[in-house]
Amino acid sequence: MTQERPAEPMLSIVVPMYNEAPVIDAFFARVLPILAGLVRDYEILCVNDGSGDGTLEVLLAHHECNPHVKIIDLARNFGKEQALTAGLDAARGDAVIPMDADLQDPPELIATFLAKWREGFDVVYGVRESRDSDSLAKRSTARMFYRLFNRLTEVRIPENTGDFRLMDRRVVAALRRLPERNRFMKGLFSWVGFRQVGVPYRREPRAAGQTKWSYWRLWNFALDGITSFSTVPLRLWSYAGAAVALFAFLYAAFLVVRTIVSGVDVPGYASLMVVILFLGGVQLISLGVIGEYLGRLYREAKGRPTYLVGRTYGLDGDE
Ligand code: UDP
Ligand code: MG
Numbered sequence: 001m002t003q004e005r006p007a008e009p010m011l012s013i014v015v016p017m018y019n020e021a022p023v024i025d026a027f028f029a030r031v032l033p034i035l036a037g038l039v040r041d042y043e044i045l046c047v048n049d050g051s052g053d054g055t056l057e058v059l060l061a062h063h064e065c066n067p068h069v070k071i072i073d074l075a076r077n078f079g080k081e082q083a084l085t086a087g088l089d090a091a092r093g094d095a096v097i098p099m100d101a102d103l104q105d106p107p108e109l110i111a112t113f114l115a116k117w118r119e120g121f122d123v124v125y126g127v128r129e130s131r132d133s134d135s136l137a138k139r140s141t142a143r144m145f146y147r148l149f150n151r152l153t154e155v156r157i158p159e160n161t162g163d164f165r166l167m168d169r170r171v172v173a174a175l176r177r178l179p180e181r182n183r184f185m186k187g188l189f190s191w192v193g194f195r196q197v198g199v200p201y202r203r204e205p206r207a208a209g210q211t212k213w214s215y216w217r218l219w220n221f222a223l224d225g226i227t228s229f230s231t232v233p234l235r236l237w238s239y240a241g242a243a244v245a246l247f248a249f250l251y252a253a254f255l256v257v258r259t260i261v262s263g264v265d266v267p268g269y270a271s272l273m274v275v276i277l278f279l280g281g282v283q284l285i286s287l288g289v290i291g292e293y294l295g296r297l298y299r300e301a302k303g304r305p306t307y308l309v310g311r312t313y314g315l316d317g318d319e
Helices: 021-038 055-065 080-090 107-119 136-152 169-176 185-191 215-229 232-262 269-302
Strands: 010-017 041-048 069-074 095-098 123-128 161-168 196-201 309-313
Touching: 010 021, 010 080, 021 041, 021 055, 021 107, 041 055, 041 080, 055 069, 055 309, 069 080, 080 095, 080 169, 080 185, 095 107, 095 169, 107 123, 107 161, 107 196, 136 215, 161 169, 161 185, 185 215, 215 269, 232 269
Parallel strands: 010 041, 010 095, 041 069, 123 196
Antiparallel strands: 069 309, 095 161, 123 161
């Protein structure tokens, strides 16, 4: 492990926040002493993702009395991946740590992250030892997603990891070079590679407030993840088509033989209906899959920015 680390590193913590007003005080009360004990210089980049509950006001109060607390106020709610991207773009640290605001990611783990980073690892990610704090349904769907994702794509997302991790500045620079607008961060984190290592931790229940992720949102998130890292769902239809064609061919041969042996018989309405409906369904599904990709292509082609910043507080060049 040869990578030189600065003796006095600067640490950036990136916290996406959407309607997190009830938890912010507790967040700083727990995080600030830990950071102050670990490093001399740090910044906490709070990305306000268009909250409507006074999150910005609470953040401003903390910014007033602690210059390490910096705020990126996005122009509206762009979503967690976009908020995270905004934070990573602004982070100045030698090491950068994305973290949830709700204290589900224990800040005590940062010490371990730093130690591993000093050992020479470029990415140190937290691995959730238990997901007790999640419902059974959420755990099993998450499991299914990881299985499917890892089967369909070349990148491997380690199971039970989230965004909570430490990244060397070189890794962040690599992430920033990826021009795509659909930012499935978990996948991108794995895609960039570098020397990675996992550290187990216990994921705690949310400190206050409530989760922003409905099942519908998670489903769309999963679709985004798979479509942005795999074209297997597109290719599948070539094979499905070939299988159906082969079956049709064999069936035609069977019909010819049967007609020669036992003559023509007219009935067949039911079987015809079944075949037509089945093929209609298969075609619509395949069109839908193509549509999913086309829609995403369209979004990328428009080239709109991933996020828009309304105003920043405490960053170079603001006010
Ligand atoms: N978040 C965000 N924008 C959104 C939704 C969520 O910035 O549109 C933030 C949220 O404030 C929190 C983090 O993403 O800091 C994780 O969200 P949450 O705790 O609701 O997700 P869960 O832990 O339940 O998966
Ligand atoms: Mg949470």
